Amino acid sequence: xxxxxxxxxxxxxxxxxxxxxxxxxxxxxxxxxxxxxxxxxxxxxxxxxxxxxxxxxxxxxxxxxxxxxxxxxxxxxxxxxxxxxxxxxxxxxxxxxxxxxxxxxxxxxxxxxxxxxxxxxxxxxxxxxxxxxxxxxxxxxxxxxxxxxxxxxxxxxxxxxxxxxxxxxxxxxxxxxxxxxxxxxxxxxxxxxxxxxxxxxxxxxxxxxxxxxxxxxxxxxxxxxxxxxxxxxxxxxxxxxxxxxxxxxxxxxxxxxxxxxxxxxxxxxxxxxxxxxxxxxxxxxxxxxxxxxxxxxxxxxxx
Amino acid sequence: xxxxxxxxxxxxxxxxxxxxxxxxxxxxxxxxxxxxxxxxxxxxxxxxxxxxxxxxxxxxxxxxxxxxxxxxxxxxxxxxxxxxxxxxxxxxxxxxxxxxxxxxxxxxxxxxxxxxxxxxxxxxxxxxxxxxxxxxxxxxxxxxxxxxxxxxxxxxxxxxxxxxxxxxxxxxxxxxxxxxxxxxxxxxxxxxxxxxxxxxxxxxxxxxxxxxxxxxxxxxxxxxxxxxxxxxxxxxxxxxxxxxxxxxxxxxxxxxxxxxxxxxxxxxxxxxxxxxxxxxxxxxxxxxxxxxxxxxxxxxxxxxxxxxxxxxxxxxxxxxxxxxxxxxxxxxxxxxxxxxxxxxxxxxxxxxxxxxxxxx
Numbered sequence: 001x002x003x004x005x006x007x008x009x010x011x012x013x014x015x016x017x018x019x020x021x022x023x024x025x026x027x028x029x030x031x032x033x034x035x036x037x038x039x040x041x042x043x044x045x046x047x048x049x050x051x052x053x054x055x056x057x058x059x060x061x062x063x064x065x066x067x068x069x070x071x072x073x074x075x076x077x078x079x080x081x082x083x084x085x086x087x088x089x090x091x092x093x094x095x096x097x098x099x100x101x102x103x104x105x106x107x108x109x110x111x112x113x114x115x116x117x118x119x120x121x122x123x124x125x126x127x128x129x130x131x132x133x134x135x136x137x138x139x140x141x142x143x144x145x146x147x148x149x150x151x152x153x154x155x156x157x158x159x160x161x162x163x164x165x166x167x168x169x170x171x172x173x174x175x176x177x178x179x180x181x182x183x184x185x186x187x188x189x190x191x192x193x194x195x196x197x198x199x200x201x202x203x204x205x206x207x208x209x210x211x212x213x214x215x216x217x218x219x220x221x222x223x224x225x226x227x228x229x230x231x232x233x234x235x236x237x238x239x240x241x242x243x244x245x246x247x248x249x250x251x252x253x254x255x256x257x258x259x260x261x262x263x264x265x266x267x268x269x270x271x272x273x274x275x276x277x278x279x280x281x282x283x284x285x286x287x288x289x290x291x292x293x294x295x296x297x298x299x300x301x302x303x
Numbered sequence: 304x305x306x307x308x309x310x311x312x313x314x315x316x317x318x319x320x321x322x323x324x325x326x327x328x329x330x331x332x333x334x335x336x337x338x339x340x341x342x343x344x345x346x347x348x349x350x351x352x353x354x355x356x357x358x359x360x361x362x363x364x365x366x367x368x369x370x371x372x373x374x375x376x377x378x379x380x381x382x383x384x385x386x387x388x389x390x391x392x393x394x395x396x397x398x399x400x401x402x403x404x405x406x407x408x409x410x411x412x413x414x415x416x417x418x419x420x421x422x423x424x425x426x427x428x429x430x431x432x433x434x435x436x437x438x439x440x441x442x443x444x445x446x447x448x449x450x451x452x453x454x455x456x457x458x459x460x461x462x463x464x465x466x467x468x469x470x471x472x473x474x475x476x477x478x479x480x481x482x483x484x485x486x487x488x489x490x491x492x493x494x495x496x497x498x499x500x501x502x503x504x505x506x507x508x509x510x511x512x513x514x515x516x517x518x519x520x521x522x523x524x525x526x527x528x529x530x531x532x533x534x535x536x537x538x539x540x541x542x543x544x545x546x547x548x549x550x551x552x553x554x555x556x557x558x559x560x561x562x563x564x565x566x567x568x569x570x571x572x573x574x575x576x577x578x579x580x581x582x583x584x585x586x587x588x589x590x591x592x593x594x595x596x597x598x599x600x601x602x603x604x605x606x607x608x609x610x611x612x613x614x615x616x617x618x619x620x621x622x623x624x625x626x627x628x629x630x631x632x633x634x635x636x637x638x639x640x641x642x643x644x645x646x647x648x649x650x651x652x653x654x655x656x657x658x659x660x661x662x663x
Contacts, residue, residue, distance in 0.1 A: 191392035194359050199406035199453070200380040209405070213396040302396035 031283075035059070035276035042272050058270065058277040067250055068278065071258035077162060078169060078254065079230035079289075086170040087223060090177035095211060097178070098185045108182060115175035123239015126168045127152065130240075137167075152240065156247045165252055169236050173229070177222050184218035185211070216301040224293050231286050232256050255282045304370050304460045304493050306333040306356065311365035313351050313517075325351040327517035328365065338487045338494045340508030340525075342501060344540070348517035349497045353463050356495060357386050369460055380409075382461075385454030389466040391446050393438040399425065399449050400434040406457040424456040427486060444475040448482065455490060462487070464496040468503060480507050501541050505529065513537050530650070535659030538578045544609065547627035551577035551654070558654070561615060564593045566647055568654065570662055576655040581609070581630040583651025586637070587644040595644040598637060599626065608633040610643070 037051040044050035130151035138148040150156040151164040234256035246252035262275035313326040341349040358379035407417040428448035505525040532538035600611040654663040
């Protein structure tokens with residue numbers, strides 16, 4: 001092997017590396033830096049910024065904030081409920097799609113539409129669907145004799161709001177998962193299904209013991225990416241509840257929304273550092289969950 | 304269990320609406336406890352027939368009986384069959400044990416019994432020490448035996464094998480062939496086995512069924528079919544080297560090839576096709592026979608010597624040159640360029656008409 005530095009390779013990589021350095025590595029490192037600055041004022045000294053020293057108190061301020069714990073709770077509920085449910089539903093839909101060769105491409109397109117549609121627009125549509133008096137969900141509940149539920153009205157309970165948010169989140173997340181799973185399913189040799197049929201496996205057994213294990217690399221990929229996505233939930237809350245972040249102010253606040261709340265008041269002393277501290281905490285939460293999934297996958301994923 | 308196929312037909316319709324009769328009104332009875340080889344060139348419908356038996360394909364017409372049960376419309380899981388796929392289709396994420404256990408779990412066999420049967424089956428195929436390995440940690444031959452064990456563990460009524468040896472190397476193929484025969488003898492299970500390799504089929508089958516274009520050409524014990532082929536296709540398909548085919552003429556009860564007298568016949572005058580097995584030639588040392596050729600090439604492999612002889616005529620075009628092969632005793636020390644006189648063993652010569660139907 002040649003050990004010499006391959007300058008032309010570095011040259012080809014340079015545009016990407018420079019862009020990544022400016023837009024990914026620098027902000028990341030800078031966020032760490034800002035999070036430990038004391039009395040940070042980004043606008044001082046004609047925009048050069050000023051701080052009086054280094055401190056970990058920014059993290060303490062964030063952790064002591066009740067809203068932060070509300071955000072943690074909401075975010076975790078969104079992540080741990082919506083991710084497994086949406087993976088399960090999209091698996092079922094993908095398997096169903098895969099068994100109807102004729103209309104598959106049509107339905108694939110239909111299911112993929114939410115992915116290319118603006119989250120805010122969908123949120124507005126859902127806000128109407130969840131309307132207490134005219135919303136489709138309550139109309140449907142009416143058919144089976146259930147009284148209208150106040151999903152997102154100003155006096156609705158936390159669980160009702162969260163349920164509405166979850167339904168919207170799960171639905172919005174299906175498209176991409178279905179796309180990945182259907183293409184994954186097409187990679188599975190049909191012979192395994194023939195063999196399983198000969199081996200008297202029921203449909204459910206085939207799903208559980210053949211399809212899911214053979215799809216497990218795709219499921220791992222989807223569960224990691226959608227877990228990260230769910231931990232960063234923000235658009236969905238804005239889409240459904242607007243900038244009040246809930247039926248009651250901040251009742252549906254998420255970690256990203258919490259970070260944004262501080263960041264939007266960056267001109268106040270240290271608020272930018274609080275936002276950075278919140279973001280760093282989210283970063284570590286994300287890393288921890290991704291690592292946990294990686295460890296679990298080593299036992300469960302079959303390549 | 305006896306398998307009966309009545310007028311079994313499978314028509315595939317392509318996208319352009321053209322139809323292919325993959326299996327065409329096949330009538331066949333497979334006797335209980337026998338090992339049957341379904342034999343034919345690619346596209347002859349042998350695999351389709353097997354998948355119809357398995358229920359993985361649905362017949363266009365006709366019926367299938369397992370003993371007295373009609374199973375034509377029974378789904379595969381209810382037919383009680385074991386199937387070994389060409390690529391084995393072992394579940395890659397399961398160990399050997401789990402693979403063999405899988406059908407038993409689906410049939411809700413009691414746990415202890417399932418465990419015992421899995422072990423017994425692994426032992427039958429000689430893999431009891433490999434139970435905790437994954438398929439990709441096994442050799443091709445071992446994978447193949449796992450597939451057989453998985454097919455047999457539920458004690459099916461019929462064992463179906465789809466080209467079971469085609470993915471193995473030559474030595475393993477011989478070994479596994481014996482193994483299949485042994486397992487079939489020990490279990491006495493009615494077995495249907497698909498192959499395009501005539502040697503394979505002849506060596507392990509109790510009976511062979513030769514197919515072409517979805518039609519059964521001939522069925523019988525391998526040696527009987529070889530010795531008494533029903534038509535030119537069967538005669539050409541069985542035997543290695545292939546049977547030699549000559550344009551021949553019958554004149555006043557005598558058969559001529561290239562205007563040389565070959566033998567007597569009772570057929571009426573006319574043009575016919577004569578098929579002579581390579582081993583059907585006897586070298587006439589006294590050089591009295593009229594049937595003589597100059598030898599072009601001599602290949603000696605151990606016991607046998609193969610003479611390759613170009614048929615005289617049409618010499619201007621190398622590609623159209625016809626040659627034939629003769630197997631003789633290597634002790635004769637025939638060299639290329641020698642002029643050799645032959646007489647023909649009458650039982651090794653078959654006469655067909657232009658359509659390939661057997662006349663004599």
